[in-house]
Amino acid sequence: MSEDRDRTKPVLLHPVLPSSEVPTWPGAVWVGRLDLGASGVTDRDGYRLVGADGYRRARLAILRDRELSGFVEVDVHGDHLDGAEVSRAVAGLSPATGPRLRILNRDVARPVTVVVCTRDRVAMLRVALESILASDYPDFDVVVVDNASATDETRRYVDEFDDPRVRVVVEPRAGLSRARNAGLRAATGEIVAFTDDDVVVDSGWLGELTRAFDWDCSVACVCGIVPSGEIRTPAQAYFDQRVGWASSCTPRLFDLADPPADVPLFPFQVGIYGTGANFAVDRRTAASLGGFDEALGAGSPTDGGEDLDMFFRVLHAGRQLAYQPAAIVWHRHRADNAALAVQARGYGLGLGAWLCKIMLHPRTAGLAVRTAIVKVPTVVRLSRKLSVDVAPSRALADSLPPGIGAVELWSIAKGPAAYLRARREGRRRAPLEGLDDGCV
Structure with a gap:
């Protein structure tokens, strides 16, 4: 996070999740946040990172007056970020294109x-x-x-x-x-x-x-x-x-x-x-x-x-x-x-189980079937996309458990049986x- 500083020194940034473990993997990315305030102007004097040992790249969440504009990644130079490099990356963020949302008037904060x-x-x-x-x-x-x-x-x-x-x-x-x-x-x-x-x-x-x-x-x-x-x-x-x-x-x-x-x-x-x-x-x-x-x-x-x-x-x-x-x-x-494989299995099982629940109830099953029939090409396209998304990139594949993507996909198919077993347990x-x- 940004802190008050002497104008002759770089802005001090802290990691959002402090860790005592120094990375040994060369692809590690330091993660922090940078709130630019209402002006939205980056600091060209640069930034010094706390806990930057072992990191070659840094990712910053860019906030403008507490609104999230996006994320940028820049090179780490020792324990510093170049201010001009950060400015160029921030300037490349696409402006928000979402709908204008009205805010209802409320005098006091809700508990x-x-x-x-x-x-x-x-x-x-x-x-x-x-x-x-x-x-x-x-x-x-x-x-x-x-x-x-x-x-x-x-x-x-x-x-x-x-x-x-x-x-x-x-x-x-x-x-x-x-x-x-x-x-x-x-x-x-x-x-x-x-x-x-x-x-x-x-x-x-x-x-x-x-x-x-x-x-x-x-x-x-x-x-x-x-x-x-x-x-x-x-x-x-x-x-x-x-x-x-x-x-x-x-x-x-x-x-x-x-x-x-x-x-x-x-x-x-x-x-x-x-x-x-x-x-x-x-x-x-x-x-x-x-x-x-x-x-x-x-x-x-x-x-x-x-x-x-x-x-x-x-x-x-x-x-x-x-x-x-x-x-x-x-x-x-x-x-x-090991923990990643367990998590991938859990995500697949949970998704498959939830879909099973949807199909077991007439109202939700009817909505699901109507949606799928009308959008068959979309279902096929997104299914193919999922199989691509779960596959690790070439840069990561050798460092991960073999077939990590397939673990999640196969677990989706096992989800219905898991859901029925949970029901039999009286949940x-x-x-x-x-x-x-x-x-x-």
């Missing part, structure tokens, strides 16, 4: 409860919590959900936390959906924001999420952007190239009654909305939908898909979903190949259904 689900990862949780509590939003509290942990370390850490805004609840049954539902039950805020324990949130994260709820009176869910906070290893570089969480810096408003022309398989074209590491829901709407499906998500046989399911259900219920890239959460991707589709709002 927000932030839910962080975790399991035996106190070191990561500590970093995430510190960034959340540094938020400049005026009215929020934090619920840490300790989900089926093997020890009481998380509970002891939060109980000893010297901040009245933070509390811990325990969900002894394994599963991310169950943990998210426990967070919903414990939430007191009008809006419930979800993030993970392996992230750092931007200081304006909550403010930008809540602002997007005021784009229209029907907005019930807001997703933010989730850029890579660390690209230190080939596994992280592959994940950075693979996911679409940070592919767009243009605000969007999605409505089932007004399908976007550039999203032909809407609302089934996953990856355009966001991800579970950065989204917020209207608490009453989430309760009316019954909460998160326990058969989906990490810790269940399906290992994912609970976020996609919630986004879809919000839209299918006739509410709007907003995408607000100015709400930034930096994610620490899996750094080693409920809408566990909060029927609860009075005051109980949630």
Whole structure:
């Protein structure tokens, strides 16, 4: 982040996700942010990077008066960035082309409860919590959900936390959906924001999420952007190239009654909305939908898909979903190949399981079939594109597990069986259904 400085010295920039590990891979990219303020003018005196050892390139998120303009990559010279080089890169960013979104008038900030689900990862949780509590939003509290942990370390850490805004609840049954539902039950805020324990949130994260709820009176869910906070290893570089969480810096408003022309398989074209590491829901709407499906998500046989399911259900219920890239959460991707393979399998299983759920219910199955029939060429084209997207680049292929892309594709096919197995275990589709709002 930019800091005040002597005008004769370069601007000091810090990494968004500090790490004590120096990269040994030559393709590593240092990641930071640069807020240019309202003027939008870069500093030609240059920039000095903290923690730049081992990095040859740097990626900067460029913000103009807190609005995300895009990302640039430039060479690292020792521990410095050339100011003129950064200026040229920033000048090359395309201007935003999204629709003008009106803002409803609101005199006071709406109370927000932030839910962080975790399991035996106190070191990561500590970093995430510190960034959340540094938020400049005026009215929020934090619920840490300790989900089926093997020890009481998380509970002891939060109980000893010297901040009245933070509390811990325990969900002894394994599963991310169950943990998210426990967070919903414990939430007191009008809006419930979800993030993970392996992230750092931007200081304006909550403010930008809540602002997007005021784009229209029907907005019930807001997703933010989730850029890579660390690209230190080939596994992280592959994940950075693979996911679409940070592919767009243009605000969007999605409505089932007004399908976007550039999203032909809407609302089934996953990856355009966001991800579970950065989204917020209207608490009453989430309760009316019954909460998160326990058969989906990490810790269940399906290992994912609970976020996609919630986004879809919000839209299918006739509410709007907003995408607000100015709400930034930096994610620490899996750094080693073994963890990457597990994650690829989970993403495939979750997607396949969610599609199975869609096809098991007449209303959603009918919508899916009609969409697919009308857009057969698009389905074929996007299927081919997916097979290309999951394949690592030549520069990364030799450093990654063989067939890493195929792991995700094969796992999609296994998703339906995983979903049915989760149902047989008694995992409920809408566990909060029927609860009075005051109980949630």
